[in-house]
Amino acid sequence: MFVVYNFAVSLANFLLPAISLFDKKIKKGVRGRRDTFKFLKENVQKNDLVFWFHCASLGEYEQGLPVFKKIKQSYPKAKIVLSFFSPSGYEIRRKNPITPIVVYLPLDTQKNVESFLKITNPKMVVFVKYELWPNYLAALKTHAAKVFLISALFRPDQYFFKSFTKRWREPILCFDYIFTQNIESLNLLKSVGYTKASVSNDSRFDRVLNQLEQNNNLPIIDAFIDSKTCIVAGSTWAEDEALLTPYINSTTTDLKFIIAPHNIDKQRVQKLLKKLGNKACLHSDHDIDTLREKQVLIIDSVGLLSKLYCYADIAYVGGGMGHTGLHNTLEAAVFSVPIIIGQNYSQFPEAKAMLELGGLFSVKDSKAFQNALDTLVDDEKVRTESGKKNREYIDQNKGATEIIFRKLKEYL
Numbered sequence: 001m002f003v004v005y006n007f008a009v010s011l012a013n014f015l016l017p018a019i020s021l022f023d024k025k026i027k028k029g030v031r032g033r034r035d036t037f038k039f040l041k042e043n044v045q046k047n048d049l050v051f052w053f054h055c056a057s058l059g060e061y062e063q064g065l066p067v068f069k070k071i072k073q074s075y076p077k078a079k080i081v082l083s084f085f086s087p088s089g090y091e092i093r094r095k096n097p098i099t100p101i102v103v104y105l106p107l108d109t110q111k112n113v114e115s116f117l118k119i120t121n122p123k124m125v126v127f128v129k130y131e132l133w134p135n136y137l138a139a140l141k142t143h144a145a146k147v148f149l150i151s152a153l154f155r156p157d158q159y160f161f162k163s164f165t166k167r168w169r170e171p172i173l174c175f176d177y178i179f180t181q182n183i184e185s186l187n188l189l190k191s192v193g194y195t196k197a198s199v200s201n202d203s204r205f206d207r208v209l210n211q212l213e214q215n216n217n218l219p220i221i222d223a224f225i226d227s228k229t230c231i232v233a234g235s236t237w238a239e240d241e242a243l244l245t246p247y248i249n250s251t252t253t254d255l256k257f258i259i260a261p262h263n264i265d266k267q268r269v270q271k272l273l274k275k276l277g278n279k280a281c282l283h284s285d286h287d288i289d290t291l292r293e294k295q296v297l298i299i300d301s302v303g304l305l306s307k308l309y310c311y312a313d314i315a316y317v318g319g320g321m322g323h324t325g326l327h328n329t330l331e332a333a334v335f336s337v338p339i340i341i342g343q344n345y346s347q348f349p350e351a352k353a354m355l356e357l358g359g360l361f362s363v364k365d366s367k368a369f370q371n372a373l374d375t376l377v378d379d380e381k382v383r384t385e386s387g388k389k390n391r392e393y394i395d396q397n398k399g400a401t402e403i404i405f406r407k408l409k410e411y412l
Contacts, residue, residue: 002134002167006110009135013107028087032104040081040119043101048079052122052145053098054105057086059328060128061093063151066206066401067126068098071408081120085131092302108133117143124412127175129153132160137174146411149178150404151203154185155347161188169194176411179404182349198407201400202350208306208334209398216310220283221258224291225311229377230256232312232337234305235327237262240318240342243369245275248296253377258308260299262318262327269300309335313383314376316340320362326351329360334394338386340372350393359390 020027044050053068055061061084072080080099084090087104094102106112113135125140125147132149140147154161160168169192172178179200180186189197233244236259248257261269273280280296283304291297299308309315315332319325320342329351332339343364345351354360361376363369376383 005134009108013109013112016107025087028091029085029104032087032090033106036103036106037115037119039103040101040116044079044081044120046121049075049077050081050120050122051075051078051124051126052081052083052120053126053128054083054131055085055089055128056131057084057089058092060131060151061089061096062207062328063202063204064126064128065098066203066210067150067404070401070405071124071126072098074405074409075412078124081122105133108135110135113139124148124408126150132171134171137171141174146176147174148408148411149175150200151400152178152180152185152197153182153349154180154188156188161192177407179400179407198403200403200407201397203400203404204328204330204350205394205397206399206401208328208330209394211306211331211334214307216307218304218307218311220286220288220291221297221308221311223288224258224286224294224297225256226292228254228256229313230258230311231314231316231373231377232258232260232308232332233316234260234309234318234332235262236260236316236318237322237324239321240316241272241275243321243342243363243366244316245272246366247370247373248276248279255295255377257296258299258311259296260305260308262324264300264302266300269298273298306331309337312337314338314340314373316373318342320344320351329354330394333359333390336387336391338376338383339390340369340376354390354393357389357393359386359388359393361386 016026017030020030051071053064055064080101082099082102083105085105090104106116117139122145125145127149129151160172172194178189178197180197181202183199186197186199273282276296279294280298281290281294283297283299283301309332312332315337317327317329317332317339319327323344326341326345326348329339333354339360341351341360341362343362345362351360355362361372363372
C-alpha cells in the first residue's frame with residue numbers, strides 16, 4: 001500500500017512544476033520548495049537544538065500559535081523551524097513572532113525526508129490537527145526526536161479508522177503523544193489501539209482570547225462605520241458573496257458592510273466591486289471623507305480580519321456555502337458577536353456547538369440568509385443575547401495551551 005503512496009508522491013513531485021505553469025498557487029509552492037534545503041543549510045547549524053513545528057496552512061498555524069509561543073518562551077535557546085505545506089500559510093506568516101526560519105515542507109518523498117531531517121535533526125516535532133505524512137513520521141521514529149500531534153480532530157470516515165486499511169494507521173503510531181480536540185477523536189484513537197492520547201481541547205480558544213489583549217483600534221474603520229450597525233463578512237468565497245451582494249443591493253436599512261474576501265486577487269476583488277457599484281470602495285483606496293459616504297468597504301489586504309471582527313455587530317464567516325471549508329468562527333465569537341454561516345459545517349465541532357447554543361445561525365440559501373440577517377439587524381435583544389452565548393462558549397473552553405505544554409515537558 002505504501003508502495004502505491006510513494007509512487008504517487010514521487011509522480012506529483014515530478015509533475016507539479018509543469019502543472020504550476022497553469023496555477024498561480026501551485027507555482028508559489030513549487031518555487032518556494034526549490035529553496036528549502038539551501039535556506040535550511042544557511043540557517044541551521046549541526047549543534048543547534050532544533051524544534052520543528054509544522055502546519056498545513058494558515059488556520060493550523062493560528063491553532064498552534066499559543067503552544068508555539070509557550071514553547072519558545074520556555075526554551076529560548078532552541079532554534080525553531082516552522083514549515084507550511086500551503087502557500088496561504090507560508091506567504092502570510094513568513095514573518096511571525098516565533099522564528100525567522102520559515103520554509104515550505106518538501107513533498108513526502110523518501111529522498112526529501114532524508115535531506116530535511118539530516119539538515120534539521122530536530123529534538124522535538126509538533127504537527128497540528130491533520131498532518132500525517134507517512135514517510136516523515138516513519139523516519140522520525142528512528143530519530144531521537146519526540147513527535148507530537150496537537151489539536152487533533154478525527155472522524156469515523158477517515159481512511160485510517162477503516163478495518164481494511166490497517167497499514168494506514170502506522171503514521172498515527174509514530175507519534176509519542178496526541179492531543180485531541182474532543183472525546184470523539186480520543187475514542188477513535190482508542191478503537192485502533194492507540195492509547196498515548198488525551199483530550200486537551202482546541203488551542204484556538206486561547207489564541208482568540210489573546211486577541212482581546214491586543215490593540216484592535218483601526219481609525220479608518222471607525223470613520224467608515226460612523227456609529228452605524230455593521231456587518232463584517234470574513235473569509236468570503238464566491239458562494240458567500242452570492243448571498244451578500246443581492247442583500248446589500250436591495251436593503252433599505254442604513255447599514256455598513258465590511259467584506260474581507262479569502263482570496264484578494266486583484267481581478268476577483270474588482271469583480272466584487274463591480275457587482276456592488278458606487279456604494280462600495282476598496283480599503284487600499286481609502287479616503288476618510290469618501291469612506292463615510294460608502295456603504296460597503298472591501299478589504300483587499302491581509303492581516304486585518306481578527307481586528308475587524310471587533311467592529312462587528314453581526315458577523316458572517318465564509319467557506320460554509322461551498323465546499324472549501326468553513327473558516328474560523330471563533331475569531332468573531334470572542335467579540336460577543338452573533339454569527340451567520342452557510343450550511344456546510346458538519347466537520348467543525350465549534351460551529352455545531354455554537355449553533356446548539358443559539359449564538360450561530362446556518363443558512364442554505366438567499367432567503368434564509370435574508371431572514372437571519374434581518375432578524376439580527378432588527379432585534380437588538382436577540383443580537384446581544386446571541387453574541388453573549390458565543391463569548392461564554394469561548395470562555396468555557398480555554399486552557400488547552402497549558403494542558404498541552406505540561407504534558408510536553410514530561411517528554412523533554
